[in-house]
Amino acid sequence: MTQSGATSPAAARRIAIWLFIMCALVALMVIVGGATRLTDSGLSITEWRPVTGAIPPLSEAHWLSEFEKYKTIPEYEEVNFGMTLHEFKAIYWWEWGHRFLGRLIGIAFLVPMIVFMVTGQVKKPLALKLFGLFALGGMQGVLGWWMVSSGLADRVDVSQYRLAAHLSLAVIVFAAQFWLALDLWPSKIISVSRNLRIGASALAVGVFAQMVLGAFVAGLRAGRTFNTWPLMDGKIFPDGYFTANREFNDLFETMAAVQFNHRLGAYILAAAAIWFFIAARKSPLRPRANMLAAMIGLQIFLGIWTVLAATPIGLGLAHQAGAMLVFAGALYAAHGARGHSG
Known part of the structure; x- marks a missing residue:
């Protein structure tokens, strides 16, 4: 067996x-x-x-x-x-x-x-x-x-x-x-550094978290508001990010907050993907890191396009499909970093 x-x-x-x-x-x-x-x-x-x-x-x-x-x-x-x-x-x-x-x-x-x-x-x-x-x-x-x-x-x-x-x-x-x-x-077994293993796993978790943030955008239909980029209607922190009471659940219950959070998550993922791309350049994970960085970059571009277009159905579904592909790419990289495959 x-x-x-x-x-x-x-x-x-x-x-x-x-x-x-x-x-x-x-x-x-x-x-x-x-x-x-x-x-x-x-x-x-x-x-x-x-x-x-x-x-x-x-x-x-x-x-x-x-x-x-x-x-x-x-x-x-x-x-x-x-x-x-x-x-x-x-x-x-x-x-x-x-x-x-x-x-x-x-x-x-x-x-x-x-x-x-x-x-x-x-x-x-x-x-x-x-x-x-x-x-x-x-x-x-x-x-x-x-x-x-x-x-x-x-x-x-x-x-x-x-x-x-x-x-x-x-x-x-x-x-x-x-x-x-x-x-x-x-598949063959490969060996990578501890930092790369942690980084790859963190990227996979980050992509998952970003998808959850996207669910809040979909749940509040927030993709059809603040249809400007890079600022949100001319502001870094959009109007309505918090209500007058400034409660924690405002982060998940206002259109301004859930869209800002999703944008912020994309920027963090982009930075993490760039780090992973650089850190893996001399390791066996380089092909996977290159692929993942490209996928995240394309997904961010698609997300920006979707927001600017006020989330038409075609672009919205393409963005969701792209998220699943990015997640698969992140899992593939994390799996390789754990020494299971090459």
Whole structure:
């Protein structure tokens, strides 16, 4: 048995390929989730039906029934009052697609996992990790409904805190799958300095934190305000960064604050990527450091473009997809720095 927990190098490669595919599906799930937010579709389905909800409305009567349920929530009354059934169908399909993709991911994970185990390609340590990943995926579904439920009673949208939690868990699932796939993928061992190991890990954590800050921007729709750069409407610290009471939660509850925090996070990541690029220039990590620096630079450019354009859907989704790619690059660098691969 290999140290990876697979019974053979061939089995390890097969499982790794499957996990990389799962990572792509999770990334797609994140992007579709971003689309539901940008199209204001997330509250169009007002019930959580994990099994029967997989079947969309199949008749006009069913569509009218779903529409009537939507009319009972504050978002319809205060934001979309008077919308037509045709307009409702448009937002419903986005949310249904998001939930259906979640179900598809669950099946795409569970069935191959069972096959790998039944055919004896995994041993207990790896099996426990795979079961843990499946459990995390199930928790993500529960957390998604917890997020949606926050917008069905007293609000016209979901809580930005719950949105950030929902995205965070999705990114954690992505990271765990990606890291395990790298562990299983055949590769040579490299050796780097302690500083590079710490720096690479810090960069990966920093990218994750920046994505969470981005979730607050999305949650408050802050990307459609302060559409200037490098200053925010002519100021370094924009108006509204804190309320008159200057409470700590202002950092996460005002559009000015969440966008400023996200911008600041990008500048810090840029500086860290430059340091890593310089520090790794004479180490085996140089190719990964070069790649990561380029990816972060392109992502910052895309973020600036997105803000200047007031976050149109296409650019917003491209920025979100870019974040997942940057995170994958950061994990790849951190994994190599830990001596697992080269």
